[in-house]
Amino acid sequence: MAGGAFVSEGGNGGRDYEGGVTVFVVITCMVAAMGGLLFGYDLGISGGVTSMDEFLSKFFPQLEKQRVKAKHETAYCKFDDQKLQLFTSSLYLAALVASFVASVVTRKYGRKVSMFTGGLAFLTGALINAFAINVTMLIIGRLLLGVGVGFANQSTPVYLSEMAPAKIRGALNICFQVAITSGILVANLINYGTSNSAKNGWRVSLGLAAVPAILMVIGSFFLPDTPNSMLERGKYEEAKQMLKKVRGTENVDHEFQDIRDACEAAKKVEHPWKNIRQSKYRPALVFCSAIPFFQQITGINVIMFYAPVLFKTLGFGDDAALMSAVITGVVNVLATFVSLYSVDRFGRRFLFLEGGIQMFICQILVGSFIGLKFGTTGTGTLTPATADWILVFICVYVAGFAWSWGPLGWLVPSEICPLEIRPAGQAVNVSVNMFFTFLIGQFFLTMLCHMKFGLFYFFAGMVAIMTIFIYFLFPETRGVPIEEMGRVWKQHWFWKSYIPDDAVIGGHDEN
Secondary structure (H helix, E strand, O other): EEEEEEOOOOOHHHOOOOOEEHHHHHHHHHOOOOHHHHHHHHHHHHHOOOHHHHHHHHHHHHEEEEHHOOOHOOHHHHHOOHHHHHHHHHHHHHHHHHHHHHHHHHHHHHHHHHHHHHHHHHHHHHHHOOOOOOOHHHHHHHHHHHHHHHHHHHHHHHHHHOOOOHHHHHHOOOHHHHHHHHHHHHHHHHHHHHHOOOOHHHHHHOOOOOOHHHHHHHHHHHHOOOHHHHOOOHHHHHHHHHHHHOOOOOOOOHHHHHHHHHHHHHHOOOOOHHHOOHHHHHHHHHHHHHHHHHHHHHOHHHHHHHHHHHHHHOOOOOHHHHHHHHHHHHHHHHHHHHHHHHHHHHHHHHHHHHHHHHHHHHHHHHHHHHHHHHHHOOOOOOHHHHHHHHHHHHHHHHHHHHHHHHHHHHHHHHHHHHHOOOOOHHHHHHHHHHHHHHHHHHHHHHHHHHOOOOHHHHHHHHHHHHHHHHHHOOOOOOOOOOOHHHHHHHOOOOHHHHHOOOOOOEEOOOO
């Protein structure tokens, strides 16, 4: 059932493999990408719930008292409360810790076991949150949600990169980001609906997180393991048969041998966490750390999980704030499909750079509009025209992120690590991502209170730095089989000095 023969693009030193884009591999990757629904739904649901008056009065009554104090009359400080922010951010701290455990499980027991574990933990956390009667239950539920996100985010991108042919690896991997953005949009729509319900709308919003968790549990149960994972555990014949099935051809000898060589090299590595610090893995370690750091410091999660609170802070009404979040959610999903189309046509570098420039301009404009209306005192009101312009520029900013740093933040780290350090590399990626998501979630409302409109200039400055970083240091990885990625570093003007001439990366001599 091959969709046609292809050869990987050899412009970056990759080898050519026979095979096609099969219906089997497309369906498999789409099911696996549903793990992104967990992350996306939570990103979208938490901000809407924390803007609901019934939820706030039940769990955070002190916030209402603070909002009537004089020092909190400024528009910038309406929601500055550490406990409220802990409700949002605690998930990401748990995800950070869980990602390290998940890296061991992923390597020893396979990618699908990690995905199943993540779905089960997320399901448990969703049910606890739906029936919560105090803040303690809320936090426990959030911690379990974090375990689910840590496992899913660690294993799903790796699964997708290993199953996909090099030619469409970017597009299939970005299905994970499509699922994330779809989850955000669905959550925003549910928040908008439940905010006007008679009572306990917030319970419905939190409890429906069980739906993507159930999809993840059921989907991972039926998914096949990747050929790479089978080889890691000594299942050579099963791995070759699976590779034939996903490539749609009997002639997989070259690719299978490359994966097997990489697997043999990986088995010799007893301590991947120690080995990832070696010189020849320096580029992979740097990008597995830098890309998730920059992805979060763009300020995107300010929009994604604090959108209703942010819009409410800026003077949008309750319903208007939630509807504005829905609008940005729609833009997020549609723009992600642009990346799905373009990532394997124009390459990773082009999207990184274009998206960075677009986000930089929008952050400057949003900060300037807010500064003109609220100044440093935080007093003032938005005219309908100004509110519309702010929403437009936020949507353009979200679009820039959604077709660049959003999907590429998961795709690139999952494809640049050789097999022997891949679980460790992905754990670094997830843990750095979760750590800085935690920091943004925990301190954004406080930073907004103190830095005021200057906070958007801060994010713009970070976007400028990360765009320059990519321009000088990131080589194109489009069309390169992941077992051949070491050749890309050998050809780069800067990273080649870290790769010894006799280095063996991914099972191949890089001479």
